[in-house]
Amino acid sequence: MSLVVQKYGGSSLADAESIKRVARRIVDTKKAGNDVVVVVSAMGDTTDELLDLAAEVSPAPPSREMDMLLTAGERMSMALVSMAISNLGHSARSYTGSQAGVITDAQHGKARIIDVTPGRITEAIGEGHIVIVAGFQGVSQATNEITTLGRGGSDTTAVALAAGIKADVCEIYTDVDGIFTADPRIVPTAHKIDRITNEEMQELAASGAKVLMLRCVEYARRFDLPIHVRSSFSHHEGTWVVNQKEGDSVEDPIIAGVAHDRSEGKITIVGIPDSPGRAAAVFKAIAGVGINVDMIVQNVSAGTEKKTDISFTVPKEDAGRGVEVLKAMQDELGFEQLQYDDQVGKLSLVGSGMRSNPGVSATLFQSLADAGINIEMISTSEIRVSVVTSDDELDEAVRVVHSAFGLDADGEAVVYGGTGR
Amino acid sequence: MSLVVQKYGGSSLADAESIKRVARRIVDTKKAGNDVVVVVSAMGDTTDELLDLAAEVSPAPPSREMDMLLTAGERMSMALVSMAISNLGHSARSYTGSQAGVITDAQHGKARIIDVTPGRITEAIGEGHIVIVAGFQGVSQATNEITTLGRGGSDTTAVALAAGIKADVCEIYTDVDGIFTADPRIVPTAHKIDRITNEEMQELAASGAKVLMLRCVEYARRFDLPIHVRSSFSHHEGTWVVNQKEGDSVEDPIIAGVAHDRSEGKITIVGIPDSPGRAAAVFKAIAGVGINVDMIVQNVSAGTEKKTDISFTVPKEDAGRGVEVLKAMQDELGFEQLQYDDQVGKLSLVGSGMRSNPGVSATLFQSLADAGINIEMISTSEIRVSVVTSDDELDEAVRVVHSAFGLDADGEAVVYGGTGR
Numbered sequence: 001m002s003l004v005v006q007k008y009g010g011s012s013l014a015d016a017e018s019i020k021r022v023a024r025r026i027v028d029t030k031k032a033g034n035d036v037v038v039v040v041s042a043m044g045d046t047t048d049e050l051l052d053l054a055a056e057v058s059p060a061p062p063s064r065e066m067d068m069l070l071t072a073g074e075r076m077s078m079a080l081v082s083m084a085i086s087n088l089g090h091s092a093r094s095y096t097g098s099q100a101g102v103i104t105d106a107q108h109g110k111a112r113i114i115d116v117t118p119g120r121i122t123e124a125i126g127e128g129h130i131v132i133v134a135g136f137q138g139v140s141q142a143t144n145e146i147t148t149l150g151r152g153g154s155d156t157t158a159v160a161l162a163a164g165i166k167a168d169v170c171e172i173y174t175d176v177d178g179i180f181t182a183d184p185r186i187v188p189t190a191h192k193i194d195r196i197t198n199e200e201m202q203e204l205a206a207s208g209a210k211v212l213m214l215r216c217v218e219y220a221r222r223f224d225l226p227i228h229v230r231s232s233f234s235h236h237e238g239t240w241v242v243n244q245k246e247g248d249s250v251e252d253p254i255i256a257g258v259a260h261d262r263s264e265g266k267i268t269i270v271g272i273p274d275s276p277g278r279a280a281a282v283f284k285a286i287a288g289v290g291i292n293v294d295m296i297v298q299n300v301s302a303g304t305e306k307k308t309d310i311s312f313t314v315p316k317e318d319a320g321r322g323v324e325v326l327k328a329m330q331d332e333l334g335f336e337q338l339q340y341d342d343q344v345g346k347l348s349l350v351g352s353g354m355r356s357n358p359g360v361s362a363t364l365f366q367s368l369a370d371a372g373i374n375i376e377m378i379s380t381s382e383i384r385v386s387v388v389t390s391d392d393e394l395d396e397a398v399r400v401v402h403s404a405f406g407l408d409a410d411g412e413a414v415v416y417g418g419t420g421r
Numbered sequence: 422m423s424l425v426v427q428k429y430g431g432s433s434l435a436d437a438e439s440i441k442r443v444a445r446r447i448v449d450t451k452k453a454g455n456d457v458v459v460v461v462s463a464m465g466d467t468t469d470e471l472l473d474l475a476a477e478v479s480p481a482p483p484s485r486e487m488d489m490l491l492t493a494g495e496r497m498s499m500a501l502v503s504m505a506i507s508n509l510g511h512s513a514r515s516y517t518g519s520q521a522g523v524i525t526d527a528q529h530g531k532a533r534i535i536d537v538t539p540g541r542i543t544e545a546i547g548e549g550h551i552v553i554v555a556g557f558q559g560v561s562q563a564t565n566e567i568t569t570l571g572r573g574g575s576d577t578t579a580v581a582l583a584a585g586i587k588a589d590v591c592e593i594y595t596d597v598d599g600i601f602t603a604d605p606r607i608v609p610t611a612h613k614i615d616r617i618t619n620e621e622m623q624e625l626a627a628s629g630a631k632v633l634m635l636r637c638v639e640y641a642r643r644f645d646l647p648i649h650v651r652s653s654f655s656h657h658e659g660t661w662v663v664n665q666k667e668g669d670s671v672e673d674p675i676i677a678g679v680a681h682d683r684s685e686g687k688i689t690i691v692g693i694p695d696s697p698g699r700a701a702a703v704f705k706a707i708a709g710v711g712i713n714v715d716m717i718v719q720n721v722s723a724g725t726e727k728k729t730d731i732s733f734t735v736p737k738e739d740a741g742r743g744v745e746v747l748k749a750m751q752d753e754l755g756f757e758q759l760q761y762d763d764q765v766g767k768l769s770l771v772g773s774g775m776r777s778n779p780g781v782s783a784t785l786f787q788s789l790a791d792a793g794i795n796i797e798m799i800s801t802s803e804i805r806v807s808v809v810t811s812d813d814e815l816d817e818a819v820r821v822v823h824s825a826f827g828l829d830a831d832g833e834a835v836v837y838g839g840t841g842r
Contacts (some may be wrong), residue, residue, distance in 0.1 A: 016477035023478075050497065056437035057444075058508035065507070068515050069500035072493040076471065079490035080478050087479035094489050108729050218698070 042073025152213030208261025463494025629682025
């Protein structure tokens, strides 16, 4: 007998019929001899409808009240899933995030889970109930107020709860068959990944892959909890996201997948004196208004004037604020011009095999060059290479790179037979 | 400076526009120098929509989960009202029933408030916030589960909370101008009552008047809390529901109003032996299946056989169960026949002046006789006379009685100049 945590997202809970279908799947898991805890998101469009209502009464609602409003969404879906299970003759109990012991910090709208005290949940499991828990929400330790975790928060709830009750696996149900080597809408030959390391998944999620949110993968990695990402519309095996163990990975492909991201824009500071402390002043100012910088490139100084250009990428929704704060500092920083380009995209190649295969970057750059695609910026981590291209060349870039590394479903994946690490 | 509790029902919170209108009224009350606590119901049709959803996933949902589902309704409206107030530049905080300290027993769907521990509410008032509380819901002391109070529960929340925080007044906002001497849809000459005693209001509510629920009036009476029932669509004074004090009521009308009720049916047991213990056996059986009996009439025995008929009224939704349990006892009870009539209605005349005016019943019966309306059953309390008529004569009966006691708006109310009681 296993203890299984399952998470169903809004697209799996679109209407009464979907809820009944999900209930049958949960009951099947229970009947197979497992204890089951289910984390649910709000039904289909509920969250958007609630956001619309809020916008109608106030252009800038307080975040505390927004959390109060939005948490009604999971409350409805968890009660309905519980009812549907009862109707199949099994006993189910639903619990809010607060009741389930999801303890967070006090940042409304983007709270972080700081503890899980699942006393009521383990008690209910012990009594034989199927337990349904509202995702995306918790209660703050400091203020005792209801909080929400922000986008993708239900995945994090599921993984944190699974860790808290020492579940054997956390199954994340979604509307696709698992994690793919690239977005299938862009790369038709992309294929489902059977097994990926947490480390790789973290890099993919951070690079724009949308199936799993970064924080949830971080949590799973920390608690060494296997995640099984799979479709609620089929019974196929999905993708297992696991921690890499000593001796694993023999014959694993070098590259796990290709992610892409259109959410960032590029700010370029033209003609800034190349003297110590200038770059520090720039990024201190940007951080000062709460903006996370992703990639940074500084050109080599040219000419006798000792001036240089600095380019960096920021989330598009923050770019306006970033440009504003820098413009106000033009005299102080002494730059000539400020440029903002929102027509860019980022491609990221992720794979733990990069560590032992130094030729990856060269292959990547060559494949893009062969396709006539210009690289505007480059950044790398131990298991990732990212490049920024123009927006309109990004899709082609993803296809070219996916193919160059043998990831196409009908192609031959590049594998390495090393000792792993 | 007063401490005012206001309660707004679903019809006052139908959509975003209504919510903004209610917010303006709340802010006006605050700006007039009062501390304000607001109790809200779910918006317009929310509860019905949630009930529909529940019915789609399960024909008989567990009451615990139903409470979980329905409490989402007030959660949404309270957050939206709070946001609308913030948008007017005032600080508001919303609290669920559980957070507001509304402690109930564990009967899901029809819980009773057993205590109010409003620590968070008084603290928020002290900090200068306008406080919004979800009506209709609480948390059970014994099981720590979320409960709902049943129909009209938000009024009870408002009164209980007002008593708990020692408010000066509880204003119940509705879509009519107050309590009327009869239902204006039936009696066009009915007029708004300016002031009515709690005792009279209790009898009217128990007799079918729908504006205030019985339990809420009981609560207000127990804690000597004045209720002001008024319209959220106008600024007119409404009806004050107050405890009668020694020396009050000089020049008050004898009759407060006429209520009517079509929710009950009449069961008649024909030809039951008129021997000791038979009636006890009948009503023991009826009580045994959880049915509340309202009026009971036993005819005098006729003939030598010593047989009699017993008629009584029960809620229509319980009548089937009542008939069933009696039919199963036909041999034991020895009656000849069982009749059920759902085409009946009840008229109730209520007024504390009845105590010192013995002619009230006679005037009532005479006025009905003059109009050719047959009385099928009669029951009385100290300040109420109720009669059962056929359903199709009930409206006319209400009009005739309303007029006979001078309650018509253009008529002269019957007043008494006695010493009260």
